[in-house]
Amino acid sequence: MEALIQDQPNPGVTQEYPLLTTKKGEVPLWDHPFLKGTKVLPKKYYPYTNLESVVEHFTRGRLDEKDFTLLKVLGDAICANENQLRRYLLPIMSSSQTSLRLDRLRRNGFVERWKIRIHGEEDAVKPPAPFTLGMAGFKLLKHYYNSDFFMDANRWDSLGVGGIKRYVSMNELRCLMAEMNILKKWKWNPIIATNHQNNRPLGAGIIEFPQGQMNFLIDRVQGTQNYIGYFKERLFNWKNIYEHYGRIPVSEFPDNTSYIIIFASTLSIANHIHQELMLDTFPFNIWVCVEEDVLESGFNTSFYIPNKQDLKRIRLDF
Numbered sequence: 001m002e003a004l005i006q007d008q009p010n011p012g013v014t015q016e017y018p019l020l021t022t023k024k025g026e027v028p029l030w031d032h033p034f035l036k037g038t039k040v041l042p043k044k045y046y047p048y049t050n051l052e053s054v055v056e057h058f059t060r061g062r063l064d065e066k067d068f069t070l071l072k073v074l075g076d077a078i079c080a081n082e083n084q085l086r087r088y089l090l091p092i093m094s095s096s097q098t099s100l101r102l103d104r105l106r107r108n109g110f111v112e113r114w115k116i117r118i119h120g121e122e123d124a125v126k127p128p129a130p131f132t133l134g135m136a137g138f139k140l141l142k143h144y145y146n147s148d149f150f151m152d153a154n155r156w157d158s159l160g161v162g163g164i165k166r167y168v169s170m171n172e173l174r175c176l177m178a179e180m181n182i183l184k185k186w187k188w189n190p191i192i193a194t195n196h197q198n199n200r201p202l203g204a205g206i207i208e209f210p211q212g213q214m215n216f217l218i219d220r221v222q223g224t225q226n227y228i229g230y231f232k233e234r235l236f237n238w239k240n241i242y243e244h245y246g247r248i249p250v251s252e253f254p255d256n257t258s259y260i261i262i263f264a265s266t267l268s269i270a271n272h273i274h275q276e277l278m279l280d281t282f283p284f285n286i287w288v289c290v291e292e293d294v295l296e297s298g299f300n301t302s303f304y305i306p307n308k309q310d311l312k313r314i315r316l317d318f
Contacts, residue, residue: 020223020268022292028265029127030165031223034119037161039112040129047109048136051143057108058140066093068140070101071110074131075141075150077174078188079167081128084175102131109134112153114164130168132156149188162222170203170220173263173289176299182208182318190217191251193241199234201260204250209318215253218261218289221269228276231262235282242284259285266292270304270311280306287314 021027029035048054057063063071073088074080080088082102086095093101105111114130133141135153142150156163177183185206192198201217219234221227238248238260248258262279264270270288273279279286288311293302300318304311 020266020272022266022268028223028291029116029118029125030169031265031269032118033224035161035165035224036117036119037130037164038115038117039156040115041112042103042106044107045109046107047134048139049109051139054136054139055143057136063110066097067101067105067110070098070105071133071137071141072145074111075133075137075145075148076186077167077171078151079130079132079164080171080175081130081168083128084168084171085131087175087179105137106134108136109153110137110140112156116161116164130164132164166202166220166222169265169291170218170263172291173218173294173299174203174205176294177205177207180299180318184208184213185253187250187252190253192238193245193249194251198241199237201234204253206253206256209316213254213256215248215250215256215258216261217248217250217258218263221262221264221273223265223269227269228273231273232277235260235277235279235286238284239282248284257285259287262286262288264288264290266290267304267311274306274311275309278306280308 019027019033048057069092070085070089074085077084077088082099085102086098089098102111102113106113112132112134114132116127116130118125133150133153138150138153174183174186183205187204189200189202190204192200201219203218205216205218207214207216219231242248247255249255250258262270262273264273267290270290274288286306288304290302290304300316301313303314303316305314
């Protein structure tokens with residue numbers, strides 16, 4: 001069974017924002033204006049919908065320790081595709097075991113599987129399936145980790161593809177840093193300068209460099225939205241904070257040097273943002289991470305720093 005999530009534009013509607021392509025002239029999957037998503041329910045579907053049944057299922061041993069770990073990893077990731085979950089869990093189980101457990105956990109609503117396609121190219125582009133916590137998985141984790149944040153399964157009906165693509169794309173960066181053993185801590189939507197009213201980055205991480213630790217404040221560019229206005233509002237808010245504190249404090253993070261990381265799918269989008277916002281004029285460190293370079297040449301060489309009118313590519317050594 002499939003439930004269509006109405007988050008995708010009408011193919012007959014003109015794209016509102018410039019459609020900027022990769023160096024090869026391709027439109028990245030997550031920036032495609034005709035992206036659509038469906039929640040795919042298993043044929044044998046018997047979801048648990050209340051806390052009592054969920055806890056009973058767990059306490060009677062129908063979920064083992066690895067099942068619980070898988071749910072916790074997915075809950076901490078908010079939304080990750082199957083490939084990412086396999087990589088996150090590789091230290092404790094094989095890729096095939098991860099996939100088998102995901103299939104079993106779907107039956108009782110502990111996890112939910114999504115299908116992402118491009119309208120009109122359904123058979124041509126088939127990315128790994130994203131997964132989110134289902135009703136049962138959310139209730140179980142929230143019961144045992146009550147103070148932690150987990151995305152309520154009901155919210156995905158309104159977040160739709162827009163939410164799916166933000167978290168899957170960010171999890172690719174998060175997963176890479178974890179695999180490189182340079183990610184020492186991660187926080188989604190961290191509070192800036194102890195004020196809930198300040199603009200927040202989508203994620204923040206403590207990154208281990210040879211010369212010490214740094215705080216990366218990372219946000220993803222959404223190519224089908226008004227990303228210039230989005231980043232302009234955030235950068236000027238953080239500029240005011242920096243001028244007041246002399247740094248950008250992140251709640252629950254040490255006072256390391258902070259770097260704003262703008263994560264863009266293509267170099268063309270990165271250049272457009274720099275031309276519009278003049279990133280080199282801000283008083284704090286701003287780097288741009290380009291996804292197409294991550295895929296082509298690796299994480300270390302995917303970063304750029306604003307340099308007057310241009311973006312200068314750099315190499316990071318970890």
